[in-house]
Amino acid sequence: MLEIKKVFRKYGKKEDSFLALKNINLSFEAGSTNAIVGKSGSGKSTLLHIITGLDHPSEGSVTFDDKNIYKQLDTDKWRGENIGIIFQQFFLQPANSVLDNVALPLKIRGVSRKKREARALEALKSVGILEKAKSKANDLSGGQKQRVAIARAIIDKPSILIADEPTGNLDSESGEAIIKLLFELNKTQNATLIIVTHDHDIAKKCGRIIELKDGLVERDRKN
Amino acid sequence: MKTLDIFTTSNQNLRRSKLRTFLTLLAIAIGTFTLALSLGLGQGLKNYISLQLGQYKNVNLYQVEKTTLNDFSGGIGNKDPQTYNPNTSASSASYLNNFITSADLTSLGQVNGVNNVEIPYQATFLYALSPNGTKYLASNSVFLPENPPTLTYGNQLTSVDQGEVLLSQKFAPLVGASDSKSSIGKVLDLFYKDYSGQIKEVKLTVKGVYQPSLIQSPIIIDKFDAKNVAESQSLNNTPQSNIVFVSRNLNVPDATFKTNLKNAKFTGKSFADVNNTLNSIITGVQISLAAFSGVAILASVVGVINTLFMSVLERTREIGLFRALGSKKKTIFALFSVEAMLLGFWGGLSGIALSLLAEQAINAIAAKTFLKGIEGIKLLNISPLLSVEIILIIAAITFIAGLIPAIKASRVDPIESLRYE
Ligand SMILES: Nc1ncnc2c1ncn2[C@@H]1O[C@H](COP(=O)(O)OP(=O)(O)O)[C@@H](O)[C@H]1O
Numbered sequence: 001m002l003e004i005k006k007v008f009r010k011y012g013k014k015e016d017s018f019l020a021l022k023n024i025n026l027s028f029e030a031g032s033t034n035a036i037v038g039k040s041g042s043g044k045s046t047l048l049h050i051i052t053g054l055d056h057p058s059e060g061s062v063t064f065d066d067k068n069i070y071k072q073l074d075t076d077k078w079r080g081e082n083i084g085i086i087f088q089q090f091f092l093q094p095a096n097s098v099l100d101n102v103a104l105p106l107k108i109r110g111v112s113r114k115k116r117e118a119r120a121l122e123a124l125k126s127v128g129i130l131e132k133a134k135s136k137a138n139d140l141s142g143g144q145k146q147r148v149a150i151a152r153a154i155i156d157k158p159s160i161l162i163a164d165e166p167t168g169n170l171d172s173e174s175g176e177a178i179i180k181l182l183f184e185l186n187k188t189q190n191a192t193l194i195i196v197t198h199d200h201d202i203a204k205k206c207g208r209i210i211e212l213k214d215g216l217v218e219r220d221r222k223n
Numbered sequence: 224m225k226t227l228d229i230f231t232t233s234n235q236n237l238r239r240s241k242l243r244t245f246l247t248l249l250a251i252a253i254g255t256f257t258l259a260l261s262l263g264l265g266q267g268l269k270n271y272i273s274l275q276l277g278q279y280k281n282v283n284l285y286q287v288e289k290t291t292l293n294d295f296s297g298g299i300g301n302k303d304p305q306t307y308n309p310n311t312s313a314s315s316a317s318y319l320n321n322f323i324t325s326a327d328l329t330s331l332g333q334v335n336g337v338n339n340v341e342i343p344y345q346a347t348f349l350y351a352l353s354p355n356g357t358k359y360l361a362s363n364s365v366f367l368p369e370n371p372p373t374l375t376y377g378n379q380l381t382s383v384d385q386g387e388v389l390l391s392q393k394f395a396p397l398v399g400a401s402d403s404k405s406s407i408g409k410v411l412d413l414f415y416k417d418y419s420g421q422i423k424e425v426k427l428t429v430k431g432v433y434q435p436s437l438i439q440s441p442i443i444i445d446k447f448d449a450k451n452v453a454e455s456q457s458l459n460n461t462p463q464s465n466i467v468f469v470s471r472n473l474n475v476p477d478a479t480f481k482t483n484l485k486n487a488k489f490t491g492k493s494f495a496d497v498n499n500t501l502n503s504i505i506t507g508v509q510i511s512l513a514a515f516s517g518v519a520i521l522a523s524v525v526g527v528i529n530t531l532f533m534s535v536l537e538r539t540r541e542i543g544l545f546r547a548l549g550s551k552k553k554t555i556f557a558l559f560s561v562e563a564m565l566l567g568f569w570g571g572l573s574g575i576a577l578s579l580l581a582e583q584a585i586n587a588i589a590a591k592t593f594l595k596g597i598e599g600i601k602l603l604n605i606s607p608l609l610s611v612e613i614i615l616i617i618a619a620i621t622f623i624a625g626l627i628p629a630i631k632a633s634r635v636d637p638i639e640s641l642r643y644e
């Protein structure tokens with residue numbers, strides 16, 4: 001279980017400092033589906049960065065299974081092993097093959113080439129583009145690229161999948177397919193899903209909707 | 224990340240900007256090339272000197288002359304005039320007349336540390352007459368037991384031999400032999416003028432053949448015959464010489480021995496001194512040449528730093544991605560510093576390959592032109608060990624050059640670099 005306790009995030013120095021997050025308290029049950037909604041500038045991305053350990057809160061703590069991810073865990077290692085991140089932009093390595101792109105997290109983790117490629121093929125199969133394994137990442141369509149990014153995020157079977165506007169760069173049809181895939185993966189891999197989205201239809205599909213406004217949790221309801 | 228993966232990834236990254244990498248490698252290769260050539264030239268000279276001086280087997284042999292209180296170059300053109308002092312000046316303030324007399328030999332024999340004194344009897348021959356009638360010049364020296372030449376065939380002379388001679392490998396034609404080996408046992412027929420101007424003949428049997436070198440005469444005559452000829456060529460049967468060769472008693476240290484000589488108004492210089500002087504001159508030349516190539520390497524280092532900074536800027540997104548996927552800062556640091564090191568490695572390797580080609584070509588040309596006929600010299604000598612050392616040094620230098628860009632890369636903020644609104 002992921003728990004966020006009394007988190008503040010302050011930007012800037014004393015006089016013109018700005019609180020992007022103000023006393024956030026949230027916990028995410030394992031296997032749950034969660035939407036984070038809110039206007040632009042409400043603090044959604046800042047919250048995701050803190051949850052993933054890429055950013056540090058100015059105050060408060062983030063714990064994973066009761067361990068502080070900054071103080072008690074090796075944050076980078078923990079993120080690699082437990083969090084799969086999907087961005088609005090796909091951030092693929094365009095010149096590399098689809099297989100290499102998907103295998104990258106395991107390469108970073110020091111897994112042997114043979115093992116990581118076998119696992120990458122598995123991941124590609126579960127996102128439905130196994131046949132593209134040998135293609136260059138640049139040659140794919142937007143929807144296919146996002147599938148590759150998802151395969152990369154799930155290759156090490158993370159317990160939490162975090163997606164920041166995953167359909168923002170896709171047409172509505174491929175966007176729907178991607179969302180369908182994410183919910184499938186939530187079930188088949190029992191991964192906690194946290195989606196940041198503007199789209200109310202997507203939010204409605206989640207078990208829980210958290211609405212942020214000016215760095216505060218405005219509403220937090222079960223669906 | 225596995226070390227192997229870091230190396231292959233960094234190597235792949237080098238190929239992403241092919242032209243830029245190529246130009247950087249070219250600069251490093253040029254720097255390496257100049258370094259290899261200058262060190263190779265120095266090594267070639269050192270090898271040559273040690274090959275030649277290796278002939279001086281006995282480094283405790285001293286060349287001793289009388290100390291002239293007025294500098295002997297007082298007789299040479301570029302000096303100010305010097306006044307005559309009957310107590311200190313040699314008879315004509317000339318080096319040439321500073322002969323060692325029998326009284327000098329007696330006092331030299333009493334100096335503490337002197338083991339043995341050899342007079343370098345100098346016989347002057349008109350020519351050597353070969354069996355087919357050709358007359359050859361016969362430059363020669365007397366055999367010094369303390370400083371024997373390196374024989375290739377036959378036997379060494381001894382200090383009591385008579386009627387025998389050692390010949391340089393190249394001088395077989397003088398005794399009518401087709402090669403150096405078969406000149407052993409043949410007779411060298413020498414002609415000279417005595418003091419009165421009468422032409423005389425001396426026949427010497429070839430006892431051994433030796434490697435030619437710059438510091439040894441091509442003919443080495445036994446002491447008995449050299450003394451005989453030199454005496455018959457001199458006024459009062461007394462050969463005159465400015466120098467004698469003195470071997471040192473090893474119980475007396477070099478410095479003490481030199482002081483003792485100095486107190487007896489002699490100056491001594493050992494062959495080891497000559498060796499050291501020459502080597503330190505070459506080391507000096509080598510260092511200054513290496514310093515010049517250092518400038519070329521410095522320029523390529525600037526290129527490496529520039530290339531890497533550009534890579535870091537171009538790849539900030541990718542760095543952010545790596546971090547988001549669980550990569551540690553030190554992995555990012557390693558990727559970029561290995562890339563820097565690989566630039567040095569590949570550039571160094573190409574530079575060494577170029578310099579080995581140049582070595583072949585330059586040595587071939589030198590051997591046919593200005594070094595023609597000089598034995599045992601390889602103008603450039605870039606050994607495998609030197610090559611490996613240079614490549615490692617260049618890789619280490621580019622690694623150091625890459626430190627700052629690599630640190631910059633490791634400090635890229637993943638959030639900033641992945642921002643896209
Ligand atoms: N590095 C930063 N420095 C200063 N202010 C920032 C920085 N990052 C975000 N902010 C501010 O924090 C607030 C929340 O930003 P963000 O989390 O990106 O919002 P959202 O993702 O909901 O659009 C915004 O007002 C934004 O301007």
Ligand SMILES: [Mg+2]
Nearest residue numbers: 041044045046
């Ligand atoms: Mg945002």
